[in-house]
Amino acid sequence: MRFVGSFGALLLLPLLAQVPSPQEVFRPQSVRPLTGRLNRVPLFNSNSPELVFTEGILLSTFPPQGMRHPPAHLHYAFRGEFAAFLHHIADAPGAQDDRTFYLGFLIGNPGPQPATITLRQGASFLTQPDAPFVALPPLVPNPLGWVYSGPGSRLTDFLLRGGHQPLAPSVVVIPPGEERVLLNQPIPTRRLGINRNARSVVLRLHSDQPVYAASLGLFATVTPDGQEAPPSLERWRQLLREGNLAGPRDLAPTPLDAPAGQFRYGRVSGVALGTLWRAVLTDPNQDTLAIPAPGDAISYGISLLPRGRMGTDQDQTAPMLVRYPDTAYRTHGNYTVHYSLTLPLVNRQSQARRVVLGLESPLKTDRNEGGLRFWQPPAPQVFFRGTVRVRYIDDTGLPRVRDSHLVLRRGQMLEPLVEMNMAPGQKRLVQVSLLYPPDASPPQMLTLLTRDEQ
Numbered sequence: 074m075r076f077v078g079s080f081g082a083l084l085l086l087p088l089l090a091q092v093p094s095p096q097e098v099f100r101p102q103s104v105r106p107l108t109g110r111l112n113r114v115p116l117f118n119s120n121s122p123e124l125v126f127t128e129g130i131l132l133s134t135f136p137p138q139g140m141r142h143p144p145a146h147l148h149y150a151f152r153g154e155f156a157a158f159l160h161h162i163a164d165a166p167g168a169q170d171d172r173t174f175y176l177g178f179l180i181g182n183p184g185p186q187p188a189t190i191t192l193r194q195g196a197s198f199l200t201q202p203d204a205p206f207v208a209l210p211p212l213v214p215n216p217l218g219w220v221y222s223g224p225g226s227r228l229t230d231f232l233l234r235g236g237h238q239p240l241a242p243s244v245v246v247i248p249p250g251e252e253r254v255l256l257n258q259p260i261p262t263r264r265l266g267i268n269r270n271a272r273s274v275v276l277r278l279h280s281d282q283p284v285y286a287a288s289l290g291l292f293a294t295v296t297p298d299g300q301e302a303p304p305s306l307e308r309w310r311q312l313l314r315e316g317n318l319a320g321p322r323d324l325a326p327t328p329l330d331a332p333a334g335q336f337r338y339g340r341v342s343g344v345a346l347g348t349l350w351r352a353v354l355t356d357p358n359q360d361t362l363a364i365p366a367p368g369d370a371i372s373y374g375i376s377l378l379p380r381g382r383m384g385t386d387q388d389q390t391a392p393m394l395v396r397y398p399d400t401a402y403r404t405h406g407n408y409t410v411h412y413s414l415t416l417p418l419v420n421r422q423s424q425a426r427r428v429v430l431g432l433e434s435p436l437k438t439d440r441n442e443g444g445l446r447f448w449q450p451p452a453p454q455v456f457f458r459g460t461v462r463v464r465y466i467d468d469t470g471l472p473r474v475r476d477s478h479l480v481l482r483r484g485q486m487l488e489p490l491v492e493m494n495m496a497p498g499q500k501r502l503v504q505v506s507l508l509y510p511p512d513a514s515p516p517q518m519l520t521l522l523t524r525d526e527q
Contacts, residue, residue: 095448095484097436102370102444104518106377106387108354111347111410115149116391117157119288120408120511121323121340121400125161126168128312129319132342133287134395135181142317147395149344150183150283156348158409159274159288160225160511163260171263172292173301176272177309178256181285182247188282190247190255195240196231197258197274198224201265212488215460215478222458222480224273225511229409230460230478232275233508240276247284252310257303259293273511275409290319318397325399329379336380338405343396345404350389351413361419362521364428364495370522372445373414375432375507376407376515383516384441408511414519416503420495427494427524430503431487432461432479434517445518448484457481457517459510463490465503487520 119132130145137143163174182188198204204227213220218234221227241255260272289312293301326339354373355362365371374382377389390403391410404410420426434456435445463475477490495501505519 095450095452098447098449098486100370100444100447102372103365104372104374104383104385104441104445106385107350107352107373107389107414109350109352111389111391112349112351113346114348115151115155115394116345116348117151117155117286117288118341118343118345118404119157119159119161121342121397122319122321123160123162123323123340124164124167124321125174125290125319126164127320128291129289129316130312131161131288131290131319133313134344135285135287135313136183139314141315145316145318147343147397149395150285152280152283154279156278157274157276157286160271160408161260161290162269162271163262164269165262166268170292172295173259173261173264175291175293175304176256176258176260176274177254177289177291177304178274178276179252179254179287179289179309179313180247181252182249182282183285184282185249186282187249188247188280188284190245190253190284191279192241192243192245192255192276193279194232194235194237194277195275196228196236196238197240197256197272198227198231199260200224200271201267203227209478209480211480211485213478215476218460218476220478223512224271225408225513226458226460226478228273228275229508229510232409233460233462233506252306252313254306254309259303287313289313289316322399326401329402339399339401341393341404342400344394345391346394347391347410349411349413353415353417355417361417361500363419363421364426364521365523366422367426367523368525370520372518372520375412375517375519376509376513378403378405378515380439381437381516382439383435383445383518384438406513406515407509410509412505412507412509414505416505416521418495418501418503418521420497420499423497425494425496427492429487429489429492429522429524430463430505431489431520432457432481432517433487433520434481434483434485436484437516447486449486451482451485454483454514455480456483456514457510458512459507461490462506463503465491465493466501468494481517483514487522
């Protein structure tokens with residue numbers, strides 16, 4: 074491997090171990106855009122405000138006519154396949170209310186015919202008690218899905234395995250002009266002895282008629298005997314028609330051409346276009362991908378975005394079909410988007426080579442720098458936390474599936490997901506799948522590297 078840079082020395086003091094300052098490491102190599110593109114499945118993306126203090130509308134695609142607060146409704150109808158992603162945090166001290174906060178998801182049928190809604194896949198996890206954040210090594214084998222840290226990590230791992238929770242009936246028929254609640258889930262805080270908690274949700278749906286959707290927040294109903302109960306359908310309907318946007322509002326995004334020191338992506342609240350990125354990664358005008366020469370590497374961006382296109386000029390973020398004016402212009406992060414990538418590898422060299430495939434989190438840039446920059450050691454900030462699946466043929470010719478949970482910090486170099494020995498002329502098909510986890514910071518790079526000759 075060709076490196077330009079140096080490693081910091083660790084100075085051990087009698088009473089204090091001083092962590093070395095990170096040293097920049099540069100790796101000259103090829104950086105390529107992903108082929109393919111996002112599909113055209115609309116995604117109801119409810120992630121702003123992330124921290125919610127007040128009851129109100131989080132995201133509504135209902136028409137504004139007849140609503141008390143028309144700007145809270147974006148007027149977008151879903152038909153056929155669509156998906157929903159919801160992520161919100163309840164904060165009892167900020168809300169100054171000890172009641173449990175509930176996250177609701179409603180679908181309304183405006184047409185003259187009954188609408189049949191099919192729930193094809195669903196999952197929802199809380200930070201506490203479902204998926205607390207825990208410290209994990211950079212790479213842990215995760216064959217059974219028992220390794221996770223945080224609700225985004227557990228949610229995407231669960232969905233990657235085809236998991237499904239019965240959050241609602243598999244089929245819901247909505248009469249003309251009516252609404253139904255598909256999600257009515259608590260985000261408990263004080264009754265768990267904590268002040269703050271988060272819930273992450275993904276629903277994959279199909280409707281045979283045009284329908285509208287809304288995510289809403291309400292505090293629990295208190296019964297006459299002082300007990301808490303989930304909000305009723307009538308309370309959700311009343312909030313939809315009479316409520317305003319929930320708060321506090323997140324900081325609004327800046328224009329994409331704002332100066333660097335003033336730039337802000339913002340959080341997403343609206344309907345995005347795209348839930349799956351499928352690609353076959355090959356050399357130009359070829360049907361295979363030649364492994365690089367010893368010591369060289371080829372990298373493909375994952376979740377590339379404005380100001381983080383890594384010199385490829387590719388923006389992978391999904392466009393927003395409708396959005397609130399104070400929320401992100403695009404889905405910067407592509408949370409829960411499924412990346413399904415196929416690499417038809419071939420060794421065109423005259424000798425056997427050992428190749429490594431892995432994910433890494435180089436320093437973000439928009440420029441073509443002729444390679445990637447890293448820090449050694451990486452910064453403490455976690456930039457990726459989730460499971461990556463690799464299907465491949467091993468060195469004995471047997472098909473393998475390897476699931477690995479990764480924790481990548483800012484500037485962290487490649488964590489090997491799989492290593493293979495390839496004979497001259499040998500071909501090897503490799504497939505990589507991941508759902509981009511909520512709480513990750515883009516972009517990452519999928520890197521193919523050939524080990525130096527010994």
